[in-house]
Amino acid sequence: MAVDAASTAYLLVCTALVQLMTPGLAFFYGGLVRSTSVLTMMMQSFVSMGVASILWYIVGFSLCFGEPAGVFGNPATYAGMRGVNVNEPLMRQGAAFVDGIPGLLFAAYQGMFAVITPALMTGAFADRFRFKPYLIFICVWLVVVYAPWCHWVWGGGWLAEWGVWDFAGGIVVHITAGFSALASLVVVGKRPADTED
Numbered sequence: 001m002a003v004d005a006a007s008t009a010y011l012l013v014c015t016a017l018v019q020l021m022t023p024g025l026a027f028f029y030g031g032l033v034r035s036t037s038v039l040t041m042m043m044q045s046f047v048s049m050g051v052a053s054i055l056w057y058i059v060g061f062s063l064c065f066g067e068p069a070g071v072f073g074n075p076a077t078y079a080g081m082r083g084v085n086v087n088e089p090l091m092r093q094g095a096a097f098v099d100g101i102p103g104l105l106f107a108a109y110q111g112m113f114a115v116i117t118p119a120l121m122t123g124a125f126a127d128r129f130r131f132k133p134y135l136i137f138i139c140v141w142l143v144v145v146y147a148p149w150c151h152w153v154w155g156g157g158w159l160a161e162w163g164v165w166d167f168a169g170g171i172v173v174h175i176t177a178g179f180s181a182l183a184s185l186v187v188v189g190k191r192p193a194d195t196e197d
Contacts, residue, residue: 003087004100011101011109018112022049022119029123037127044134048119051135055142056111057081063147064110065155067093073151081107097156110154117146117173124181128188141180149176 026045030038052060059075061084066073077092078084081104089096090103098106118138122129129137152159153166166172 002100003089003102007100008102008105011105015105015109015112018109018116021112022046022116025116025119029126032123033126040131041122041126043131044122044129045119047131047135048122048138049115051138052115052118052142053111055139056107056114060114060142060147061107061111063143064114064150065090065092065097065107066151068151068156071148071151073147073155073157078107110150113169113173114142114146114150117177118142120173120177121181121184125184125188127191128185137184145176145180146172 022045026042029041029045033041057080059079061081062075062078063072066075066077068074084090084103084107086102086104088103089101090098090106118141121141122134148157150172151157153164153172154160159171164171
């Protein structure tokens with residue numbers, strides 16, 4: 001139940017690398033759209049970093065990794081990062097939930113995936129979302145879609161109990177982002193006619 005220095009150093013590097021993915025994604029998506037939409041695409045990715053991080057700190061981490069309470073984790077377990085320590089492993093129900101690394105580092109690492117997942121969807125609905133609806137969409141999406149799937153797979157929910165393993169985020173990140181992007185296209189419809197052609 002002690003913190004391992006090598007594991008902590010490794011996860012610090014991994015957290016930094018995952019955090020760099022979102023700005024990289026912003027530049028990638030910015031290069032795929034017409035010149036009038038570059039700033040919008042990049043802003044959507046960078047805003048995802050801020051909004052998702054705040055939501056993650058307040059209640060997102062608890063919804064994903066809190067004590068099981070139905071579809072979600074209990075929102076009160078780690079609300080506001082209560083009980084998440086910088087020099088002790090993450091504890092849940094009196095036992096170490098993740099051993100060998102500090103709880104706060106685990107929360108930061110998982111938070112980086114919560115940040116990039118909504119940003120992955122922005123490429124699908126480029127030129128179709130205004131800024132305010134986009135903010136509302138990612139807040140609601142993180143709570144309604146991301147948090148349950150994260151809890152089910154990584155937080156000890158029913159899929160984890162069935163033996164489902166998701167080491168690289170294929171289920172929690174890519175499948176949820178992909179299907180959510182497709183569903184959002186059904187709602188927002190076709191891209192406005194391009195007047196540059």
